[in-house]
Amino acid sequence: xxxxxxxxxxxxxxxxxxxxxxxxxxxxxxxxxxxxxxxxxxxxxxxxxxxxxxxxxxxxxxxxxxxxxxxxxxxxxxxxxxxxxxxxxxxxxxxxxxxxxxxxxxxxxxxxxxxxxxxxxxxxxxxxxxxxxxxxxxxxxxxxxxxxxxxxxxxxxxxxxxxxxxxxxxxxxxxxxxxxxxxxxxxxxxxxxxxxxxxxxxxxxxxxxxxxxxxxxxxxxxxxxxxxxxxxxxxxxxxxxxxxxxxxxxxxxxxxxxxxxxxxxxxxxxxxxxxxxxxxxxxxxxxxxxxxxxxxxxxxxxxxxxxxxxxxxxxxxxxxxxxx
Amino acid sequence: xxxxxxxxxxxxxxxxxxxxxxxxxxxxxxxxxxxxxxxxxxxxxxxxxxxxxxxxxxxxxxxxxxxxxxxxxxxxxxxxxxxxxxxxxxxxxxxxxxxxxxxxxxxxxxxxxxxxxxxxxxxxxxxxxxxxxxxxxxxxxxxxxxxxxxxxxxxxxxxxxxxxxxxxxxxxxxxxxxxxxxxxxxxxxxxxxxxxxxxxxxxxxxxxxxxxxxxxxxxxxxxxxxxxxxxxxxxxxxxxxxxxxxxxxxxxxxxxxxxxxxxxxxxxxxxxxxxxxxxxxxxxxxxxxxxx
Amino acid sequence: xxxxxxxxxxxxxxxxxxxxxxxxxxxxxxxxxxxxxxxxxxxxxxxxxxxxxxxxxxxxxxxxxxxxxxxxxxxxxxxxxxxxxxxxxxxxxxxxxxxxxxxxxxxxxxxxxxxxxxxxxxxxxxxxxxxxxxxxxxxxxxxxxxxxxxxxxxxxxxxxxxxxxxxxxxxxxxxxxxxxxxxxxxxxxxxxxxxxxxxxxxxxxxxxxxxxxxxxxxxxxxxxxxxxxxxxxxxxxxxxxxxxxx
Numbered sequence: 001x002x003x004x005x006x007x008x009x010x011x012x013x014x015x016x017x018x019x020x021x022x023x024x025x026x027x028x029x030x031x032x033x034x035x036x037x038x039x040x041x042x043x044x045x046x047x048x049x050x051x052x053x054x055x056x057x058x059x060x061x062x063x064x065x066x067x068x069x070x071x072x073x074x075x076x077x078x079x080x081x082x083x084x085x086x087x088x089x090x091x092x093x094x095x096x097x098x099x100x101x102x103x104x105x106x107x108x109x110x111x112x113x114x115x116x117x118x119x120x121x122x123x124x125x126x127x128x129x130x131x132x133x134x135x136x137x138x139x140x141x142x143x144x145x146x147x148x149x150x151x152x153x154x155x156x157x158x159x160x161x162x163x164x165x166x167x168x169x170x171x172x173x174x175x176x177x178x179x180x181x182x183x184x185x186x187x188x189x190x191x192x193x194x195x196x197x198x199x200x201x202x203x204x205x206x207x208x209x210x211x212x213x214x215x216x217x218x219x220x221x222x223x224x225x226x227x228x229x230x231x232x233x234x235x236x237x238x239x240x241x242x243x244x245x246x247x248x249x250x251x252x253x254x255x256x257x258x259x260x261x262x263x264x265x266x267x268x269x270x271x272x273x274x275x276x277x278x279x280x281x282x283x284x285x286x287x288x289x290x291x292x293x294x295x296x297x298x299x300x301x302x303x304x305x306x307x308x309x310x311x312x313x314x315x316x317x318x319x320x321x322x323x324x
Numbered sequence: 325x326x327x328x329x330x331x332x333x334x335x336x337x338x339x340x341x342x343x344x345x346x347x348x349x350x351x352x353x354x355x356x357x358x359x360x361x362x363x364x365x366x367x368x369x370x371x372x373x374x375x376x377x378x379x380x381x382x383x384x385x386x387x388x389x390x391x392x393x394x395x396x397x398x399x400x401x402x403x404x405x406x407x408x409x410x411x412x413x414x415x416x417x418x419x420x421x422x423x424x425x426x427x428x429x430x431x432x433x434x435x436x437x438x439x440x441x442x443x444x445x446x447x448x449x450x451x452x453x454x455x456x457x458x459x460x461x462x463x464x465x466x467x468x469x470x471x472x473x474x475x476x477x478x479x480x481x482x483x484x485x486x487x488x489x490x491x492x493x494x495x496x497x498x499x500x501x502x503x504x505x506x507x508x509x510x511x512x513x514x515x516x517x518x519x520x521x522x523x524x525x526x527x528x529x530x531x532x533x534x535x536x537x538x539x540x541x542x543x544x545x546x547x548x549x550x551x552x553x554x555x556x557x558x559x560x561x562x563x564x565x566x567x568x569x570x571x572x573x574x575x576x577x578x579x580x581x582x583x584x585x586x587x588x589x590x591x592x593x594x595x596x597x598x599x600x601x602x603x604x605x606x607x608x609x610x611x612x613x614x615x616x
Numbered sequence: 617x618x619x620x621x622x623x624x625x626x627x628x629x630x631x632x633x634x635x636x637x638x639x640x641x642x643x644x645x646x647x648x649x650x651x652x653x654x655x656x657x658x659x660x661x662x663x664x665x666x667x668x669x670x671x672x673x674x675x676x677x678x679x680x681x682x683x684x685x686x687x688x689x690x691x692x693x694x695x696x697x698x699x700x701x702x703x704x705x706x707x708x709x710x711x712x713x714x715x716x717x718x719x720x721x722x723x724x725x726x727x728x729x730x731x732x733x734x735x736x737x738x739x740x741x742x743x744x745x746x747x748x749x750x751x752x753x754x755x756x757x758x759x760x761x762x763x764x765x766x767x768x769x770x771x772x773x774x775x776x777x778x779x780x781x782x783x784x785x786x787x788x789x790x791x792x793x794x795x796x797x798x799x800x801x802x803x804x805x806x807x808x809x810x811x812x813x814x815x816x817x818x819x820x821x822x823x824x825x826x827x828x829x830x831x832x833x834x835x836x837x838x839x840x841x842x843x844x845x846x847x848x849x850x851x852x853x854x855x856x857x858x859x860x861x862x
Binding site for chain 1: 413
Binding site: 493496497499500503504506507508509510511512513514515516 | 666667668687688689692693697698700704705706707708709713716717718720721724765769
C-alpha cells in the first residue's frame with residue numbers, strides 16, 4: 001500500500017516537473033520580450049544584448065561540437081564573414097537591413113562549406129588546429145586588406161535605436177535554441193550522431209561522414225554568420241579584423257563547455273554565466289574573469305564534462321533523494 | 325639587382341628560424357613522448373621571457389647567462405603543471421588524451437596570460453643589453469651580436485637535448501617510452517615518472533626559447549597564442565618525434581618566411597607559415613622528417 | 617623460493633570481461649604452460665600478472681605479497697619480467713640499446729655488464745649484430761633479442777607470451793631449448809603458447825584456458841595424453857594417429 005502511494009506521489013511529481021520546465025521557459029521568454037518596454041536603461045539592454053549574442057555564438061559552436069562531435073577552432077571566421085557581408089551590403093550597397101542580415105548568414109554558410117570540404121579531410125585534433133590556423137590566416141589577411149575602422153555613416157548614427165538591436169539579438173538566440181531543440185527530430189540527425197560516435201563504423205554502414213559533418217557545419221556557420229550580422233548592426237564602429245579574432249571562437253568554446261557541451265541548455269547557461277561574470281568583474285578586476293573561466297574550463301574538462309548543466313542535474317537528483 | 329638586402333633578409337630569416345626551432349622542440353618532445361598537445365606552450369615561452377626580463381632588470385643578469393637559472397626554474401614549473409593538471413589525462417586513450425590535453429592547455433593559456441597581466445601589466449617588454457646594437461659586418465651584411473648569440477644558444481640547447489636523448493640512459497628511457505610505453509614499462513621504466521620528466525624538459529626548453537624571445541622580440545602576456553601556433557607549424561613541418569628535425573624545420577620556416585616577402589609582401593609573412601601548415605597537414609601529415 | 621598465485625582474478629578491457637575467475641599457481645623452478653585457443657585470455661592473463669592489466673576482482677600474490685595493483689616497473693623490480701606477444705622491441709634502437717634498456721631497473725643495472733656478457737654467450741648472434749637496428753633482424757633473431765632483453769632484467773619469473781609466433785619450426789625448437797636452459801639455471805617460467813605440442817613437451821605443468829576460464833589442469837605428460845587436448849589442440853583423434861599440426 002505504501003509502495004503504491006509512493007509511486008503515485010512520484011508520478012505526480014514527474015507530471016509537475018514536466019509541466020514546470022516549459023512554463024519556466026515561457027516565462028523567461030516573455031520577460032525577455034518585455035524588458036525594453038519597462039526600462040530605458042542602456043546598460044541593461046546592452047548587457048542583455050551581449051548575453052543573447054554570446055548565447056547564439058555558443059549555441060552555434062555547439063552544433064558542430066556537441067551534436068556532430070567536431071572541435072572547430074575557426075568559428076570566428078564565420079562570424080567575421082557574416083559581419084563583413086551584412087555591414088557591406090547594408091551600409092555600402094543600401095540593401096535593406098533584413099536582407100543584408102540574411103545574406104550574412106548565407107554567405108557565411110557558403111564560405112563554411114568550402115572551408116569544410118578542405119578541412120574535414122583532417123581528423124580529430126588536426127582538424128582543430130588546422131581550423132585555428134586557417135582562421136588566424138584569415139584574420140591577418142583581413143587586417144591587411146581592411147586596416148581602417150569601419151564606421152556607420154552619420155545619418156545612420158543619428159537614427160540609431162537600441163531596441164531593434166535588442167530584439168534582433170533576442171530573436172536570433174531564440175531561433176538558434178529552437179533549431180537546436182528540433183534537430184534531434186530530423187532523420188539526418190541519426191547519421192550525424194553515428195558519425196560523432198564512430199566515424200569509421202558509420203561509414204561502414206553507408207553513412208557519408210563528409211555530408212553529415214557539412215550539414216552540421218552549415219547550420220553552425222549560418223548562425224555564426226547571423227550573429228556576425230547582428231554585431232554589424234549593433235556596433236557603430238569597429239575594426240573588421242576584430243570580427244575574425246579568435247576570441248569569438250574561444251569565448252564560445254568557454255561558454256559551451258562551462259555550461260555543458262552537447263545540451264540545449266548548456267550554451268545558454270554558459271553564455272549567461274559568461275557575460276554576467278565578465279561584466280560584473282569588468283569594472284574592478286578586469287583579468288580575473290578570464291582566470292576564473294580558464295580554471296573552470298580546466299575543471300570541467302577534467303572533472304565535470306557536462307559542465308554547469310550536469311552539476312545542476314546532479315544537485316537536483318541529490319536533492320530529490322534527500323526529499324523523498 | 326642588388327642582392328645585399330635579399331641576403332640580409334635571409335640571414336635574419338636564419339636567426340629567426342633558430343628561434344622557431346627551439347620554440348618548437350619542447351612541444352615536439354612532449355607530444356612525441358606522451359601524446360599531450362600543450363597549446364599553452366607559447367605561454368610557457370612567455371613566462372620564460374618574463375623571467376629573463378626580470379632577472380635582467382632587477383639583477384642585471386645577462387639574458388644568455390640567465391638561461392642557467394630560468395631553465396631549472398621552468399623545469400620545476402613544468403613538473404608542477406604536469407603533476408597538478410596533465411597527469412590526470414594520461415590514463416585516457418590516445419585520441420581522447422590529445423583532445424583533452426588541447427582543451428585543458430587552452431584553459432591554462434587563459435589563466436597564464438591573465439595572471440601575467442595582473443602581475444606585470446599588458447605592457448610589452450624587451451631585454452636591451454649594452455651590446456644590443458653592436459655586431460659584425462661581413463661583406464655589407466650585418467650580423468648583430470644578440471642575433472648570432474641567440475642562434476648559437478638555440479643550436480646548443482637543441483644539441484644538448486638531442487645528446488641527452490640519444491646518449492644517456494635516462495634519455496633512451498624517454499625515447500623508449502615514446503615509442504612503446506607498455507614495452508618500456510616492462511623494462512622496469514617508471515612510465516609516469518618519465519612523463520613528468522619529459523614534460524618538465526619541454527617546459528624548460530620553452531623557457532629557453534622565451535629567454536631568446538625577450539632579446540630579439542617583445543614579451544607581453546598576449547604572445548602565447550602566436551608562439552604556440554608558430555611552434556605547431558614547425559612541429560607539423562618536421563614531423564613528430566624528431567628533435568633535430570624540428571630545429572631544421574624551424575630554420576627552414578625562417579628562411580621561407582624571409583623569402584616569401586618578395587612574393588606576397590611583408591605583411592603576409594605570418595600568413596605564409598599558417599597556410600604552409602595547413603598544406604602540410606593535408607598532404608604530408610607525417611612531416612618532412614617524421615617517422616611514420 | 618618464488619611462489620606466484622593468482623586467485624579468482626577477473627580482468628576486463630573497459631566493459632568487456634576477458635578473464636572470469638581464473639586461478640593458477642606457479643612454484644619455484646617450474647615451467648608452467650598456458651594453452652588454449654586464440655582469444656581465450658592467455659595474453660590477458662600474462663598482462664595481468666605483469667602489471668599491465670590490473671584485475672578488477674581477485675588477487676595476485678607473489679611470494680605472499682599482494683601485487684595485482686602494482687605497475688609493471690614495480691613487478692620488474694621484484695623479478696617478474698614479461699616478453700610480450702609480438703616481442704615489441706624498440707625497432708629504431710640498436711640491439712645493444714635494447715639490451716641495455718632491459719637492465720633499466722636499479723637491481724639489474726648494477727650487474728649490467730656481466731649480464732650482457734652472459735646474454736652474448738647464450739645468443740652469439742646478438743653480439744655480432746650489436747650495433748644494428750633491432751627492426752632489421754630476422755624473426756628468430758628478434759625473439760632472441762627479446763629474450764636477451766628480458767634476461768638483462770635478471771628475472772626470477774620469466775613470462776613468455778606466444779614466443780613461437782611467426783617463427784619457423786626449427787627456430788622455435790631453438791628458442792624452446794634456450795627457455796629450457798634458462799629454467800635449468802633457476803628461472804621460473806610461465807609460458808603461453810598456441811603451439812600446444814612443443815609447449816606441453818617442455819612443461820612440468822599446464823593449464824588450459826578457454827573463453828576466459830581455466831578448463832583443465834595437469835602435468836605436461838597428462839595433457840599430452842588427454843583426449844580433449846589431443847582433439848582440440850594437437851590435431852589428433854586417437855593416441856595412435858599422429859597428424860602433422862599446422
